[in-house]
Amino acid sequence: MNILLVDDEPLELEQLEYLIQKKFPNWKIFKAQDASIALQIVKQHDIFLAFLDIQMPGKTGLELAGELMGSYSMDIIIVTAFQNFQYAQTSIRLGVVDYITKPIIEEELNSVLGKYERLGRYSEQIVNALRIIHQEYSEKLTLNYLASKIHINSAYLSRKFHEEVGMGFSEYLNEYRLREAQKMLLEYPELSISTISEKCGFNSQHYFSQIFRKATGQSPRDYRLKESFH
Structure with a gap:
């Protein structure tokens, strides 16, 4: 299963990749540090699930989510350091499946990923x-x-x-x-x-x-x- 991680912070990307691979070693993970690279990856690969950071230079994660939801079939999870109710509401309105805050806690991430447990099989x-x-x-x-x-x-x-x-x-x-x-x-x-x-x-x-x-x-x-x- 192809997973896309989008964050402008390389360390955040590495941590998220590490935690996901720990739980799902067979998932193929693609990483992007901005929306334009993310869109190139999505055009070339059939992405099932994307984790998008909200605060990025250029297009924000929410803008990218709106674009992806309009053109592709994938589940989107928003990741942000801001516990902002408006962000959460916008995320839900866009149709994203979940919303997690940084710093990412392994248990919280695993509970979000729990629904994909069977998909690996x-x-x-x-x-x-x-x-x-x-x-x-x-x-x-x-x-x-x-x-x-x-x-x-x-x-x-x-x-x-x-x-x-x-x-x-x-x-x-x-x-x-x-x-x-x-x-x-x-x-x-x-x-x-x-x-x-x-x-x-x-x-x-x-x-x-x-x-x-x-x-x-x-x-x-x-x-x-x-x-x-x-």
Whole structure:
């Protein structure tokens, strides 16, 4: 799996590379010290995950994130020395998957990387399928569409997905959408339940509420109220 690290500080790059390789020795890591080098790497290699520092000369990490999200399918994690709520909000709005602060603490990094643990064991086809799901979950995704995007037969993808991921495509997609909805319910208190339902790719608010209750034991509204008091 190809990983991109972007930071204008060589020591920070080395530390991040060391910590990631310690956990995932098989990942291929590319490093860049500014946005223009990062964009060259992205054009030449199929990057799955990028760590972008916010403060860089020229384009900032957030500007680079916006550009990458517009043209490529990849997960982006923002890294910054500034614990600034506005940065975090902008990161979330752009659709980055996480936000970590410097100095990087190994446990914190490992908890962010935890969700990619199984990806190290997936075939390239399934890694590509998951990346598209993570990027386009808000759209009307179908197995046929996914298969055509990664140039394989849909029946073969369905079987392979089940074998490797341990659940069917639809079940995984719903689970991922629900996780994103849970985050959105707490991060965007001003958004209505129906807006969140739509933004997470559900056909109707009724269906969203139904499967949300089944998964969590409470309605989206109750979940939001309960968690926001914690």
